[in-house]
Amino acid sequence: MKIVYIHQYFNKDKSSTRSYEIAKHLIAKGHQVTMITGNDVASCDGIHIISTKTPYNQEYGYIRRMFSFLLFMLKSFIYAMREKNVDLIYATSTPLTVGLVGKWVSQCRKITLIFEVRDLWPDVPIKLGIIKNKLLVKILYRMEASIYEQASKIIALSDGMKQDLIEKGIVAEKIEVITNFADIEGFKTVSKEEQTSILTKYPILQNKFICLYAGTLGYVNHVEYVLKLAKLTKNTEIIYAIVGKGKEKERLVQEANKQEIHNVIFVDEVSKRIAMSWMKLSDIGMCFVRNAEVLNRNSQNKLFDFWAAGKPTLINYKGWQNTVMREASAGQGFNYGEMVRMVEYIEALSCNHKAYTKLQKNVKKLATIYKKEAQIEQLVIILEKTMKRETWSI
Numbered sequence: 001m002k003i004v005y006i007h008q009y010f011n012k013d014k015s016s017t018r019s020y021e022i023a024k025h026l027i028a029k030g031h032q033v034t035m036i037t038g039n040d041v042a043s044c045d046g047i048h049i050i051s052t053k054t055p056y057n058q059e060y061g062y063i064r065r066m067f068s069f070l071l072f073m074l075k076s077f078i079y080a081m082r083e084k085n086v087d088l089i090y091a092t093s094t095p096l097t098v099g100l101v102g103k104w105v106s107q108c109r110k111i112t113l114i115f116e117v118r119d120l121w122p123d124v125p126i127k128l129g130i131i132k133n134k135l136l137v138k139i140l141y142r143m144e145a146s147i148y149e150q151a152s153k154i155i156a157l158s159d160g161m162k163q164d165l166i167e168k169g170i171v172a173e174k175i176e177v178i179t180n181f182a183d184i185e186g187f188k189t190v191s192k193e194e195q196t197s198i199l200t201k202y203p204i205l206q207n208k209f210i211c212l213y214a215g216t217l218g219y220v221n222h223v224e225y226v227l228k229l230a231k232l233t234k235n236t237e238i239i240y241a242i243v244g245k246g247k248e249k250e251r252l253v254q255e256a257n258k259q260e261i262h263n264v265i266f267v268d269e270v271s272k273r274i275a276m277s278w279m280k281l282s283d284i285g286m287c288f289v290r291n292a293e294v295l296n297r298n299s300q301n302k303l304f305d306f307w308a309a310g311k312p313t314l315i316n317y318k319g320w321q322n323t324v325m326r327e328a329s330a331g332q333g334f335n336y337g338e339m340v341r342m343v344e345y346i347e348a349l350s351c352n353h354k355a356y357t358k359l360q361k362n363v364k365k366l367a368t369i370y371k372k373e374a375q376i377e378q379l380v381i382i383l384e385k386t387m388k389r390e391t392w393s394i
Contacts, residue, residue: 001087001387002032004080004105006098008056008072010037012044013272015216016301018118018180019092023047025376026383034086036079038072050079058218058246062130073097080105088387092116096140099147106150112387115151117161120294124220127294145169153386155379160297160320178379180301181372182308184364187276190309194277204265205281208239209350211314212282214275215302217246220295224248225288225316225339227256230264232343238263238350240286243278245269279305283356284346285313291336296320307367312349312359314342324369330362 003026007019023033027046035047038054052075056068080089080101089111091102099115106113122140125131131140148154148165154175156162162175199206217223223242230240240263242252249266256264270278279285285306289295296319303321306313307330315321315333322333334342349356 001384002083002085003034003088003090003383004083004086005033005035006037006076006080006089006091006101007035008038008054008069008076008095008098010035010039010041010049011272012041014269014275015272016180017272018301020045020047021181021183021372022376022379025373025380029380034083036076038068038076052076052079058216060247069095069097073101077101077104081108086111088383089113090116090383092118094119094121096121096144096147099151100143103147103150113151114153114155114383114386115147116155116157117165118157118299120161120164120297123164123294124292128220128290128292130219148174153382155382157299158297158320161299164297176379176382178375178382179370180299180304181375182304182367182370183372184308184367185372187280187305187309190273190276190280194274195281198274198277198281202241202265202267205239205241207237209235209237209284209346210282211238211240211284211286211346212243212278212311213241213286213288214243214278214305215287215300217242217244217249217252219248220290221246221248222288222290223252224255226286227252227259227261227264228339229343229346230256230261231259232339233263233346235347235350236263238346240264241267241278241282243267243270243275276305276309279309279311282306282309282311284349285309285311287313288316291316304367304370307363307370308372310360310364310367312356312363314346316342324366328362328366329359330366331359 010019012020024045026033033047035049038052038056040051040053041049043049052072054068054072089102089105091098093099102113126137148170156175156177157179159177162177165175166172213226226240253266287300287303296317303313312331316336318333325331
């Protein structure tokens with residue numbers, strides 16, 4: 001079948017590469033994939049990529065972001081409508097406007113729509129107080145409901161997200177859960193030389209117990225939490241590394257300097273491969289969010305990367321990821337306010353090699369449950385079954 005895959009932030013070698021991995025697997029199974037994205041990316045690995053060349057950056061203000069969303073929505077709709085012999089539209093949020101494009105193309109062309117919910121949008125920005133206008137809130141919720149209604153299947157990235165959608169009136173049978181992936185085989189290819197090159201470039205890391213944050217430094221990610229942990233940490237053998245870029249970075253650097261926090265280093269955004277080397281080199285991963293209940297259902301791709309790398313990972317929320325880590329004896333989440341307990345946990349692991357090694361072994365076992373190849377194959381089966389059912393119903 002021919003699939004038009006719409007993802008505004010498609011990447012091959014940085015940040016989340018979920019769409020890239022899915023598209024590659026679909027092609028390996030004999031399907032055609034046309035990816036429509038706002039990023040300026042060339043066709044690769046059999047994926048035909050159409051770029052709308054729509055500028056977007058985490059540092060953009062609210063108005064400029066909205067303009068970017070609307071511009072991509074218009075351009076991607078035009079490109080999707082031009083594609084011939086399309087069997088399936090696969091639209092992935094965020095932003096929610098991508099789902100709107102999928103809905104319109106599905107309606108106009110009578111094509112099956114699969115909508116992937118990566119974040120609970122617009123719930124997250126509304127509950128975090130980012131979007132306050134009552135009329136806009138009403139419009140966004142209506143938009144969301146109309147996309148769910150048009151979709152033949154909804155792919156949620158966690159059971160918590162699925163439950164939220166059910167509470168919104170979506171029938172459970174319409175929703176499938178495919179979490180993010182643990183690329184276990186990919187991390188096995190990261191060499192000692194690649195890790196050593198980081199130590200050579202950043203000698204401050206040598207012989208240290210490294211706690212790593214790798215990803216976007218945005219409002220929701222709340223990387224300021226790392227600075228608070230670093231401030232509380234008295235063990236001089238522990239260092240915190242923050243790798244990435246985002247709207248909050250400049251402020252965070254200034255804050256670290258102002259408070260004279262010397263056990264934190266900031267590193268600019270790196271490629272996916274180098275990020276994997278950082279994860280293999282690190283001792284503990286960190287995935288944090290702001291103190292908001294709605295964020296407990298998230299499915300951070302970096303958490304699965306850390307698991308694939310065999311690294312115990314800290315989270316500051318008690319969602320489903322905390323549950324699976326505890327059940328597998330592969331770590332634990334902490335309540336947002338438990339920073340002192342979290343630092344005690346880090347310091348205990350840094351001094352107890354036997355306990356750390358046991359924990360690491362359990363993390364590696366946990367990662368196999370979310371192995372990339374199995375997760376994507378499950379998704380492909382869902383898409384193929386949905387298409388067969390839609391064909392039979394015509």
